[in-house]
Amino acid sequence: MSDAIKHECGIALIRLLKPLSYYQEKYGTPFYGINKLYLLMEKQHNRGQDGAGIATIKFDVKPGNRYISRYRAMGSTAVADIFEYVQKKFASVQKAFPEESKDTQWLKDNVSFTGEVLLGHLRYGTHGKNSIESCHPFLRQNNWMSRNLVVAGNFNMTNVDELLQQLYELGQHPKEKADTVTVLEKIGHFLDDENQDLFDQFKKEGHSNIEISSLIAKNIDVTKILKRSAKTWDGGYTIAGIFGHGDAFVMRDPAGIRPAFYYQDEEILVVASERPVIQTAFNIPIGAVKEIKPGHALIAKKDGTVSQEMFRQPVEQRSCSFERIYFSRGSDADIYQERKELGRLLVPQVLESVKNNIKNTVFSFIPNTAEVSYYGLMDGINTYVRDFQKDTLLNRSEKISDEELDEILSIKPRFEKLNVKDAKLRTFITQDADRTDMVQHVYDTTYGIVKDHEDTIVAI
Structure with a gap:
């Protein structure tokens, strides 16, 4: 990479693969997902002391009800502040509605941050503005569910000017010159394209608009969107995103500059920037945690299907030395041995x-x-x-x-x-x-x- 280090952040994504009632019955809490997200973020506190943010998306919400929740905070206590805010929400609801709050469906219908997909981000701002607007996740809103986009990442694009020029040529007018904006708008643009193509296809087939919304959500080609979005990206990145209808993804740059690890069982899919935090949060051995391959995206469809798809041809791996020598947690098995060898x-x-x-x-x-x-x-x-x-x-x-x-x-x-x-x-x-x-x-x-x-x- 030819640019100075700008972003060294942390991400955490959780996809619950069972209904909320399952976690209530097995673990005694409907807030299993948010509790695990807190643990993943607190254990990655080394990756962000300038700010943090979380977002959740609920599945199958009736029209007229919110399904995206987001909260961001600034400062070294941002993670604690965010989850204190969320916990106070939960506590006030349980106090006001003690019986109803035992019903997971009622909670989902009436309480924010009870979604099936959860995304967290820790910001280590070494470049640009340190403001609440700089904190991920970023949200691109639309009245059509499948056009909504939530994005957070650990990335540094080295060709921001070129990417911005491409947006200008599309007729867009980005509100600022930043790689975060270009990433959000690039993915958002091709998400819009995919939605429009599918809408036109299903309209020709004679479906009603209500039917089409459901058909689009089922048939969106996430890999195609990511391939088109990342075609001209240059830099190191791990980018996580959620579409409004529930599809989620985490994509890693072709050179594997930025780290990304995941674990999946029948209950949950979890992705984080650090391997040991997944091991600790879920009490699993090192062999159970896998690495997202360079140039690939881990995609979780709303129906629960999980796959790893290539969106860019991988190149020679060039893991960021700053990440491995200084930034990552020293409790990772490989990082620990590499750092000892450095001393030797x-x-x-x-x-x-x-x-x-x-x-x-x-x-x-x-x-x-x-x-x-x-x-x-x-x-x-x-x-x-x-x-x-x-x-x-x-x-x-x-x-x-x-x-x-x-x-x-x-x-x-x-x-x-x-x-x-x-x-x-x-x-x-x-x-x-x-x-x-x-x-x-x-x-x-x-x-x-x-x-x-x-x-x-x-x-x-």
């Missing part, structure tokens, strides 16, 4: 830079996300010291004195915690002009460990 690979260069002077070198790490790589560095340094001691002792021709033996065996790397993070301050990557001054105060130094003008600090 740095050992020769580190030893060369300190002229192999272990005695006067203090090793540490900063920030906390560097800790796993630090363990790899420790392993490598310890191996070097052990090999040095072994070679020194085995290759000496003359007898070694007790003092010399003690000196060789006393060589021990100095691994210390030199920085302590103040929990009240966070090191966001931000656009604020005063970031440099603020970052100086986020960490406190541990005093009395490093000897001035004598020791060298190596911090990973």
